[in-house]
Amino acid sequence: MKKHKSLLLLMTLILAIGTALAGCGSNNNEGAGSSGNKPKEQVFRMNLASEPPTLDPGQAQDNNSNTIINAVFEGLTRKGPDGEEVPGVAEKWDISEDGLKYVFTLRNDARWSNGDPVTAKDFEFAWKRVLDPGFAPAPPYAYQLYYIKNAEAYNLGELDDPDQVGVKAVDDHTLEVTLENPTPYFLSLMSFQTYYPLHSSVKDNDKWATKAETIIGNGPFKIASMTKGQKIELAKNDQYWDHQSIKLEKVHMSIVNSSATELSSYRNDELDYAGHPVGNIPTDQLAAVKKQMPDELNIKGISSTYFYIFNTTQEPFDNVNIRKAFSMAIDRQAIVDKITQGGQIPAFGFVPPGIKGEKDEFRKEVPDKYFEENIDEAKKLLDQGMKEKGYTTLPAVTLIHNSDDNHKKIALAIADMWKNNLGVQVQVQNQEWGVFLKNRSALNYQVARSGWGADYNDPMTYIDMWTSGGGNNDTGFKNEEYDKLVKDAYATDDNAKRMELMAQAEKILVEDNQVVMPIYYYSNVSLIKPWMKGINIDFKGDLDFSRAYVE
Template sequence: MKKTKLLALGLSVAMTASLLAGCGGTETAPTGTTAPENSGAPAAEGVSMSVCVASEPETMDPALNRTVDGGIMAHHLFENLYKWVDSAEGNNPDGGATAVLDLGMAAEEPEVVENADGTYTWTFKLREDAKWSDGQAVTANDFVYAWQRLVNPELAAPYNYIIDMVVNAVEIRNGEKDPSELGVSAPDEHTFVVNLTYNCPYFKEICAFPCTMPLRQDVVEGNANWTQDPATYISNGPMKLESWSHNAEIVMVPNENYYDAASVTVSKLTFKLMDDTRAMLTAFNNGELDFVNNVPVDETATLLANGSLIAGDYLGTYYVDFNNSKAPFDDPRVRQAFNLAIDRNYIVENVSQVGEIPADGWVPYGVYDAAGPDGDDFRTTGGTYWSVAPEDYEANCEKARQLLAEAGYPDGAGFPAVTYLYNTDDKHSAIAEALQSMWKDVLNVDVTLNNQDWNVFLSTRSEGNYNICRDGWISDYNDPVSFLDMFMTGNGNNNAHYSNPEYDKIMTEVLSDSDAAGRMELMHQAEDMLMEQDCAIAPLYFYTQPYMINSDLNGMYYTPLGFFVFTHVTSK
């Protein structure tokens, strides 16, 4: 537990100021550091950089994206009302001590007005020098279109719920109102107005998130393949798409029409699309890659020890989905038994090995509670749901066996054939094998393993065509609701297909509550229901963010939300 508290403190220090609506301040995140020298060739002026963050992306449409790797690409190609920049000074390509959320398409801080009916109106003035990559001006209507499209049920965007604080958003998602009735408007080309149902404390972060980035209606409408061709992939960020060789690479080059094009130091940014971690490490050591954020499991300890691999802060949880809608995991006793049989200490110490914390709840350490960054975090306040102390593991196993027997499967007798699904990756494979062994040893249950390529896996998991599967969640903003609203019935990211009307009722109240203490208390109740009463999922550990970067490069930075930014990288 001492280790847990120390890392939680580290996360709190790394994120020293809250980003609460109407409270001022900025949200901080770590600046990327450089690892000891690799064997790659020195970078030249006008850096041409090759990185690998994942294999073939599921989509390049910001509104449909639901992955961190897709979000990283979107942050280079598009720019929202707010953006992450290096140093507290703002957009400083020379680097700085922190990364902050700063103005992007917004030319100045918005005017926020509380209305007589309890709603809030945010008025953004847009930059008049902002242009799309084809030279056309970025207008407020581009935001209106993008936000209306996001909540349109016909699009079925996984994150269509993320702007539920906007007037009429919920009703539109439910098919009760037309997307044109969303509480957004454009009084003129450079004014974007948003009406909120309550004073949402994390709304600025929503205005930096990929799925709310602006889109051009004339580009998107009537062209289902607009993201596939650089000629139609019109973007407004510092980079633009040059080419996409499927399952090989995505190449970006500077967008000459970007309003701050002079600050972009990367002459070419190539995302190599790979899922073989050994091939990634080899390419990094050979100088073919300048950055990787995944390495072979059996190399992790050595790379950490020699300083080549850096473990950064990360607000996220690696977990197991049980398919709550199908037998035998429609029984909470079965789910709890499988959860308690997991030796989390073994997994983080012998399998993942990048300083992760064994998960004793769902929301990780470092996520703010009511007191914000100056008080205890949500996990510390909420306590633990099961002991992760090594000396208590056998007691957990005994309870697991008892629960499985109560569910009708004494010593695993009669338990149906089940499969654990995961996407192709060395670490996921090693974790899957460890889980398979634990469930056999503790519960006498046979679990078959099945791995799929990333895009196939995402589809299979989302559709619920599995018994048990791996999952991971990285916070979209520093608020517990980012971890809790996803388990509301019908949510596009609710891969466990969990449904509890009482949970929905609590979270619906949370999503309309401006009172900090009151909404936090409700979210603790929701987590109690999710973890203790229903045991809908099995969290394994709280993430760290490992990465390796060419020691000849400076200026990369990232946030604990998982977004790496390479736009202002320079050679030493």
């Protein structure tokens, strides 16, 4: 899934935004856990580390946006507490014997927040909108719909007629979907935001996702208000088909880009949850938190990866040996032991633990031994790469990360390792989240922080994003062999063969080309007040508060 901000993650002028968290400046409870000052009503209070770039399900690609979108919209299925797909807008579905046709039956009581019925046409419209080659800016997750027959051809402009795309509203309550190939995880994709429906009103309003009053959703909550740069407030959606199961009346989300301030507000009982996105708790205070609030602290491994990406189109990282040198010259164990300190695992592959393989976990079946840390070898590779490029000195290098004190600590530590181990001076630059994403997408960088959490439980969610021209491929990497491996994995329903093909693709990505520099596999480090029940953090670190309540 999604970019951490992202697993995910990620990831200030406190005085300028101090009003977003009342009482942040004082802390009368630094040395203890909860004071017991719980909300008097069914309200959940959390913080977003940055302003969501968009609330359009067809354009979203980050954790902050998706946390809100997943509360305001719902797909044909939704994720259950264990990550399994359970009925959402669709009350049932039938799958053909060959696995190529899905017929979804929508609930009669599914409603938009304004009371209009949710129909099969709302799904057909939303999916074809994402695939429309004229839709700008190009949706980063359009490729996630390529499982549908003729979807890729239409999106790439090779097919003019959208009616030939394999999604059709047979009637208001029946959606027929035809696939290119059998896809064993297709039902889990139905709970992913790019597959959410859209209300017909968006057709006449390009700015619909920027105002609370024009965002019409079909999920458990609706947007009550948005104050840019300060807060977003949600309210229970009484039109939601399962509204009787929703106990929270309100969700208050502050927007403060400081994990220290977030933790202070949690200590002061101004927040019920701290740690979003993935583990956003100050690392230098984690030891104290473990000691003072052990019953409120949650640390669990999740299927997300923290990594750096190289711009393979820009010097000096258009040379593979220089990329390999940089990746081999850092100490990942030192980073997780001395900086993150939250149970993270050093990463030498891209697919994290916890993702299904042929019979067990993919990472157990395919060990991540694609490279090793070796300073002497890294120096040799750097020299070789410089000779290949004709360099006498390495061009200036800048590493960018989105504004976050934890990301900054990691970046400074890695830059110091590059200086000490390779003799390379690297400038570290932080950027506001929206600017950071735009620069990555436009390939306006050399090295950049990134994070990725699973969109569904299959290695493909980590593999197909790096195909040529992929909407989330922010590296400029293009490789015909890689693209073919992904295409062949799509085309077979032989699970053993699929895993073999994806393992070959991961090797090309990480070992042969070092397009990504894996750093660690995430853990989720979060704090939850004892009165908050039903908060779910799934296998990939996504936060689901839809069935939460104050006890």
